[in-house]
Amino acid sequence: MAIGVRVVARPVEQVSYMRATLKGMALTFKHLINPHKVTTQYPEEKEPISRRWRGTHRMLTDETGKAKCVACGLCPQICPANCIKLVPGEDEEGNRYPLVYEIDEFRCIFCGYCQEVCPEEAIHVGRHYENAEYSRAGFVYDLERLTAQTHPVCEMWDPADPKGE
Amino acid sequence: MTWSLTFALLQVANPQAPPTSTSVFVIATVIKMIIVFTVLMVGVALLTLAERKISAWIQDRHGPNRVGWHGLLQPAADGLKNIMKEETYPDAAYKPLFILAPALAFIPAMMTFAVIPFASPLPTGAGLIEMVVAPLPIGFLYILAITSLGVYGIVLAGWASNNKYSLLGGLRSSAQMVSYEIAMGLSTIAVLLVAGNVALNDIIWQQATTVWNFFGLTIAFIIFLIAAFAETNRLPFDLPEAESELIAGYHTEYSAMKFSLFFIAEYSNMVTASALLVTLFFGGWDIPFTLWDNQAPWSILKTVLTGLLFAGKVLFFLFFYMWIRWTLPRFRYDQLMSLGWRVLLPVALLYIVVIAGTLLILDLLGVRPGATHGIILGVVNLVLAGILFLILDSGRIISPASGRVHAEQLRRLRAMRSRSPLAAPGGD
Numbered sequence: 144m145a146i147g148v149r150v151v152a153r154p155v156e157q158v159s160y161m162r163a164t165l166k167g168m169a170l171t172f173k174h175l176i177n178p179h180k181v182t183t184q185y186p187e188e189k190e191p192i193s194r195r196w197r198g199t200h201r202m203l204t205d206e207t208g209k210a211k212c213v214a215c216g217l218c219p220q221i222c223p224a225n226c227i228k229l230v231p232g233e234d235e236e237g238n239r240y241p242l243v244y245e246i247d248e249f250r251c252i253f254c255g256y257c258q259e260v261c262p263e264e265a266i267h268v269g270r271h272y273e274n275a276e277y278s279r280a281g282f283v284y285d286l287e288r289l290t291a292q293t294h295p296v297c298e299m300w301d302p303a304d305p306k307g308e
Numbered sequence: 309m310t311w312s313l314t315f316a317l318l319q320v321a322n323p324q325a326p327p328t329s330t331s332v333f334v335i336a337t338v339i340k341m342i343i344v345f346t347v348l349m350v351g352v353a354l355l356t357l358a359e360r361k362i363s364a365w366i367q368d369r370h371g372p373n374r375v376g377w378h379g380l381l382q383p384a385a386d387g388l389k390n391i392m393k394e395e396t397y398p399d400a401a402y403k404p405l406f407i408l409a410p411a412l413a414f415i416p417a418m419m420t421f422a423v424i425p426f427a428s429p430l431p432t433g434a435g436l437i438e439m440v441v442a443p444l445p446i447g448f449l450y451i452l453a454i455t456s457l458g459v460y461g462i463v464l465a466g467w468a469s470n471n472k473y474s475l476l477g478g479l480r481s482s483a484q485m486v487s488y489e490i491a492m493g494l495s496t497i498a499v500l501l502v503a504g505n506v507a508l509n510d511i512i513w514q515q516a517t518t519v520w521n522f523f524g525l526t527i528a529f530i531i532f533l534i535a536a537f538a539e540t541n542r543l544p545f546d547l548p549e550a551e552s553e554l555i556a557g558y559h560t561e562y563s564a565m566k567f568s569l570f571f572i573a574e575y576s577n578m579v580t581a582s583a584l585l586v587t588l589f590f591g592g593w594d595i596p597f598t599l600w601d602n603q604a605p606w607s608i609l610k611t612v613l614t615g616l617l618f619a620g621k622v623l624f625f626l627f628f629y630m631w632i633r634w635t636l637p638r639f640r641y642d643q644l645m646s647l648g649w650r651v652l653l654p655v656a657l658l659y660i661v662v663i664a665g666t667l668l669i670l671d672l673l674g675v676r677p678g679a680t681h682g683i684i685l686g687v688v689n690l691v692l693a694g695i696l697f698l699i700l701d702s703g704r705i706i707s708p709a710s711g712r713v714h715a716e717q718l719r720r721l722r723a724m725r726s727r728s729p730l731a732a733p734g735g736d
Contacts, residue, residue, distance in 0.1 A: 159701045164636060171366045171635045178368045 194298045197253045197268040200246050201296055202289035210290050211265035214239045218257035218266055226250035227257060244286040248274065259299055267296035324604055327435030336437045341422075344441050348421060352575040353383035359630050366634045393564035398470060401561060405468035410562065410569035413461025417573040420454045420580040423447040425509050427593050427615035431606045439593075439611060440509070447508040448500065451584060452493055455539060458577065459485040462541075462548060462558045465570070469561035477557025480641065481548035484538055487648035488545075492535035494656035498528040498663045499588050502677075502685070512592035516602040519682035522589040526689045527659050527696060529589045531652050536581040538648065541574060542629055544636040547644060582625035586618065593618040655696065662692065 183190055202210050214231035226249075232242035255268045271294035276282055327333055357372065357379060364371030372379035397403060424447075427439035444450050459482055466478020499521055500506055503514040515521055522529050538545040549557030559570045586592060593614035595601045601610050639647070666688050675681050 161697060161701045167635045168631065171631060174368060175362065175365045175631075178365050180368055180370060182370050184370070184373075 192270055192272070194270070195300060196270040196272075197255045197297050198271040198294075199248055199269055199274050199292070200251075200257070200284060200289055201267050201269045201271075201292035201294060202244070202286065203265055203267060203296070204290050208290075210241065210244070210286060211263045212241050212244060212286075213263055213265075214241045214244075215262060217260045217262065221256045221260045223254060223256065224250045224252045241286060244289065246284050246289065248282045248284060249279070255297060255299060258297065270295045270297055324431055324606060325436055327437070329434075332434040336432075336434070337441065340437075340439075340441045344421060344426075345418065348418065348576055348579060349572070351579060352572050353387065355575045355578070355626060356386065356571070357382050358626070359633075362627070362630045363634050366631075387568070390565050390568040395566065396561075396563045398561050400470040402468045402470065405464045406561075407566075409461050409465035409468055410566040410573075411461070412464060413458055413573040414569045414576075416454045416457040416461070417576040417580065420451055421576070421583065423450050423508060424580070424583045424587055425512065425592060426583070426618050427611045428601055429606050430608065430611045436606060438509075439615065443507075443509065445507045448496065448506040448511070448588075451580075452489075452496075455577070455580070456485065456489055458573065461570075461573065465562065466548075466558040469558070471561050473554040473556075474558050474560045477548045477550075477554050477560070480550075480554075481541060481558060484541070484545065484547060484644060484648075487645060488535040488538035488652070491531055491648060491652035491656050492539060494653070494660060495528045495531035495535065496588060497656075497660050498525050501660070501664055501667060508587050508592070511588060512594055513602060514677070515591040516594040516599060518677055518679070519686065520589065520591045520594075520596070524682055524685040524689060525589065525663065526693045527655065528663075529585075530693075530696075531656050531659070532588065533585065534647075534652060536585060537629070537632065538644070540577040540581050540629075542578065543633040544639050545644060546638060547641055550638055552638075578626060578629055579622065582622045582629065583618075585625050586621040590621050651700070659692070662688070 202212060205211050214229060216229060216231065219225075219227040219229045226247040228243060228245040228247075229241055230243035231239050233239050253268060257266045258268050261267075266289075269292060271292075274282075327336070360382070361371040361379070363369075372382040375381040375385045397406065422441040423444050425438070425440040425443070430437045430439055462481040463478040466474040466476070466481070469475070499511060502521065502524060503511040505511065505514075511521075518524070537543075541548050547557075548554075549559065551557075554560070559567055562570065593601075595614060595617055601614050663685075666685065670681060670684060675684065
């Protein structure tokens with residue numbers, strides 16, 4: 144013992160191993176017969192996620208099943224992570240449409256600016272989080288994949304209704 | 309040989325008397341061995357699941373519930389995994405002992421159960437079959453001898469791995485087992501004194517005719533219980549594999565089925581220790597308050613009932629093991645040694661003297677073993693247990709990392725320090 148360490152005589156009920164043991168056993172038994180389990184059984188049960196959840200993207204389509212995108216170029220312009228690749232094209236009637244529209248979900252920071260800036264309400268961030276893939280290439284979503292997504296989309300923050308009521 | 313065997317089986321023997329022919333004895337023993345081994349192995353597999361489930365419930369979790377109904381197939385999945393896994397050998401390990409060690413841990417663990425009677429004798433067409441693999445007349449001594457062999461497996465595993473953590477684990481386990489074996493052996497002397505025999509069936513008979521030794525010999529039970537925890541390396545005495553200090557202790561370097569064998573050994577040791585506790589202190593397969601099950605005529609119903617009751621009692625103690633494990637933290641090494649040598653050993657010695665004295669006095673007074681005898685022993689025990697509890701309760705088990713220093717000693721140390729040239733100015 145280091146010289147000068149004061150040895151404090153603690154009261155018996157604090158140092159008694161017997162009482163502490165019995166108390167501990169009572170406590171563990173109480174938990175054993177009456178556990179308050181808080182675990183969510185994940186694949187079966189899912190925690191609800193926020194309406195403003197910003198997950199992987201989804202491209203909305205019009206009635207004919209074509210992407211609503213008019214290839215205006217605003218989303219690649221505003222994207223802070225530079226993850227949207229857009230090559231615009233034009234058909235015979237002069238309507239612009241995306242020839243190539245790819246989002247690299249690895250680069251994406253899920254800020255939701257693309258959804259906010261889109262004049263056609265075509266590109267959206269989705270309320271979705273199960274994104275596992277077997278390859279890195281699988282995380283570059285092309286137009287076909289983006290339009291095929293069915294998960295609900297994010298409801299952006301509305302300045303007129305800040306609390307979402 | 310075959311002919312005589314068939315003949316022996318065909319001839320109708322008296323079901324209430326032990327079989328006369330050797331072949332019946334051999335066949336019955338082989339069948340019992342297979343049954344006991346199977347039950348033990350399946351039980352061990354289910355115990356691993358029970359351990360995980362109970363730990364989960366105590367910690368407000370769900371536990372394994374993916375494989376099979378409520379995780380019931382988890383042991384099978386674990387076993388399959390362990391069999392498929394690669395066996396690794398450290399370069400520096402001493403291979404022969406490295407391979408031998410798991411077997412040395414496993415075999416004694418399986419052997420000990422052989423002498424524990426698990427039900428009343430079963431009457432069959434070939435004669436009365438005792439429900440114990442080997443009805444040894446020296447049953448209890450055999451158990452003491454075999455359980456201490458288990459430590460070799462652990463020590464050799466620790467040494468042969470050529471790993472400092474393994475070696476420390478092995479050393480700890482040898483010190484721990486040797487220390488607690490003494491307390492364990494001494495605590496059972498009281499049981500043997502009361503029973504007047506070392507055959508486990510006679511100990512059960514004595515408890516059936518008087519009271520269970522738990523009531524008559526409470527302190528022996530407590531000492532035996534604590535020592536059994538230490539002997540099986542279970543928390544709070546799992547220093548040989550103390551994860552936070554020694555990685556995994558003696559089985560750090562083991563993988564796949566070899567690791568699994570240590571695991572099985574630990575759990576079957578638990579089963580044996582529980583069965584032994586039940587046999588020595590809770591009447592074994594005896595149904596309390598009645599002698600119906602302890603006497604002829606034997607019947608299959610009696611065998612089944614007593615067997616079930618025995619299983620129930622053993623399961624309770626297995627649960628108790630797990631309950632304690634998930635309640636108490638690990639002892640520090642010096643606390644473990646101090647509890648073994650400075651508390652349990654003197655208490656056990658003293659207890660033998662007191663019990664022997666009480667028995668002698670009762671004998672002189674002419675009180676025959678029976679109800680009164682049991683009650684007197686029980687009262688003596690209650691008093692002793694109370695005194696023990698009060699003494700242990702006064703904060704004497706947990707020692708601080710250093711012993712208490714008396715004021716006088718402290719003054720002397722301080723004076724010594726002030727004279728030292730190394731003393732820093734400014735006191736403490």
